[in-house]
Amino acid sequence: MARFHSLEVTDIRRDTRDAVVVTLKPDAPDAEAFSFIQGQYLTFRRDFDGEELRRSYSICAGLDEGCLKVGIKRVDGGAFSTWANEELKVGDRLDAMEPMGRFHTELEPTAAKGYLGFAGGSGITPVLSIIKTVLAREPESTFTLIYANRQTSSIMFREELEDLKNQYLGRLSLIHVLETETQEIDLFTGRIDAEKMDLLFKLWIDAEEVDTAFICGPEPMMLTIAESLRKHGLTDEQIRFELFASSQPGRAKARTASKAAAAAAGTCELSVTLDGTTRNFQMEKDGTSVLEAAVANSMDAPFSCKAGVCSTCRARVLEGEVEMEVNHALEDYEVRAGYVLSCQCIPVSDKVVISYDE
Ligand code: FES
Numbered sequence: 606m607a608r609f610h611s612l613e614v615t616d617i618r619r620d621t622r623d624a625v626v627v628t629l630k631p632d633a634p635d636a637e638a639f640s641f642i643q644g645q646y647l648t649f650r651r652d653f654d655g656e657e658l659r660r661s662y663s664i665c666a667g668l669d670e671g672c673l674k675v676g677i678k679r680v681d682g683g684a685f686s687t688w689a690n691e692e693l694k695v696g697d698r699l700d701a702m703e704p705m706g707r708f709h710t711e712l713e714p715t716a717a718k719g720y721l722g723f724a725g726g727s728g729i730t731p732v733l734s735i736i737k738t739v740l741a742r743e744p745e746s747t748f749t750l751i752y753a754n755r756q757t758s759s760i761m762f763r764e765e766l767e768d769l770k771n772q773y774l775g776r777l778s779l780i781h782v783l784e785t786e787t788q789e790i791d792l793f794t795g796r797i798d799a800e801k802m803d804l805l806f807k808l809w810i811d812a813e814e815v816d817t818a819f820i821c822g823p824e825p826m827m828l829t830i831a832e833s834l835r836k837h838g839l840t841d842e843q844i845r846f847e848l849f850a851s852s853q854p855g856r857a858k859a860r861t862a863s864k865a866a867a868a869a870a871g872t873c874e875l876s877v878t879l880d881g882t883t884r885n886f887q888m889e890k891d892g893t894s895v896l897e898a899a900v901a902n903s904m905d906a907p908f909s910c911k912a913g914v915c916s917t918c919r920a921r922v923l924e925g926e927v928e929m930e931v932n933h934a935l936e937d938y939e940v941r942a943g944y945v946l947s948c949q950c951i952p953v954s955d956k957v958v959i960s961y962d963e
Contacts, residue, residue, distance in 0.1 A: 608905050609650060609700040610635045612673070617695055624678040624727065624761050625690050626665060629699065631673070641704035643668055643712075643738035644731040644819070644847070647675055648702040648909040648917050653684045659909040660685040661917065663730035663821075663847070664704065665762065667737025676761060678727035702907060705917055707936075708847040709735060710817050717745035719814040723797070723830050725753045725822025729761050731847055732821050740773045749778040749810060753797050753826065756786045780809065797826055802833035812837040821847040824933070841937075848914050848933050873925075873952035878960040879904055888952065895920070895927065895959055896947040906961060911948045918947040925957035 612635075616628035629647075631639040646663040660683075662675040679690040693699075708731050720739060724732045729752060736748050754760045760781065770777045780793060782801070788794050792804050806812055818834050820827045827846055834844050876885045877899050888898035896918050899906040909917040913931030922943045927950045935944055947959065 614697045628674040643734045644708035645704040645706040661909045661915045665730045676730040718816040720748040721818040722750040723820045728821035751780045753782045874956045876958040895950040913949045920947045920961045921963035923958040925954040
């Protein structure tokens with residue numbers, strides 16, 4: 606199975622000074638593989654000076670738009686995002702993996718749900734896909750979006766959000782919170798902190814009307830919001846997270862072997878199943894991740910951030926014990942079911958059986 610497919614860039618639209626929206630078209634045989642679920646992301650790869658970089662960007666299109674597009678915000682020092690913002694042009698081709706990610710809930714066309722979304726900066730991208738989709742597919746549902754940015758000029762999809770508000774009159778409420786710009790209502794100026802969350806719940810949001818909350822942004826903001834949501838009565842099942850793209854360092858950090866892994870030094874017999882094929886090999890228990898070992902043994906195992914953020918490298922441990930160093934992507938129930946982020950997984954037992962196909 607080809608892990609990457611070549612997509613044609615059919616449109617590039619500048620959205621803010623440092624963000625572009627790139628529309629992509631798969632070749633006809635790949636069209637089905639690139640049908641997506643709202644809130645999913647694409648992982649791209651490109652060589653920069655002989656080194657392959659992989660980056661994930663969320664799809665910003667709704668299910669009914671009939672196109673595939675992603676928002677790419679330039680990150681300081683980010684090779685891929687800078688290249689996409691400055692050099693990418695219509696007609697170029699980009700290698701991408703099929704859409705991935707579980708930042709969504711099931712659509713229920715007859716339901717009348719209350720959704721609450723929090724987005725910080727480019728974290729709006731998957732949330733926009735969700736907003737467009739649920740408003741179109743669940744005609745009785747409503748959505749309240751609280752969108753944090755530094756200033757008006759850095760608001761991605763500003764016009765599109767206004768248009769959606771007008772199109773879905775009374776069903777989409779939009780609150781911009783701007784860090785450095787004074788607004789008519791004091792509450793909407795500054796950062797989203799615990800105090801502001803309390804006031805939002807007191808004055809604008811009825812927690813009892815919320816069925817699901819989606820949060821996408823930088824980690825500290827997400828943690829503050831999630832804590833407040835719990836405090837105001839939402840359960841963990843009602844809160845969905847996605848860390849946004851610039852949290853992805855993109856290169857594996859130098860790994861320090863944990864105590865458990867160090868104590869377990871020696872070798873591990875690793876069995877890896879990928880695309881229906883199982884390979885067995887020995888790996889050192891020296892802090893090397895299962896993903897690194899699989900790739901070193903010429904397996905085309907999927908990955909992107911290598912930082913425990915994106916979940917592209919998700920696999921399931923069928924036998925043996927591993928230690929997962931960082932997990933920003935898997936839910937507790939997935940971990941309980943044996944799923945791991947293989948980029949963060951270090952073998953502890955002498956034998957580990959893992960599958961990417963589960
Ligand atoms: Fe992103 Fe492992 S590659 S979480």
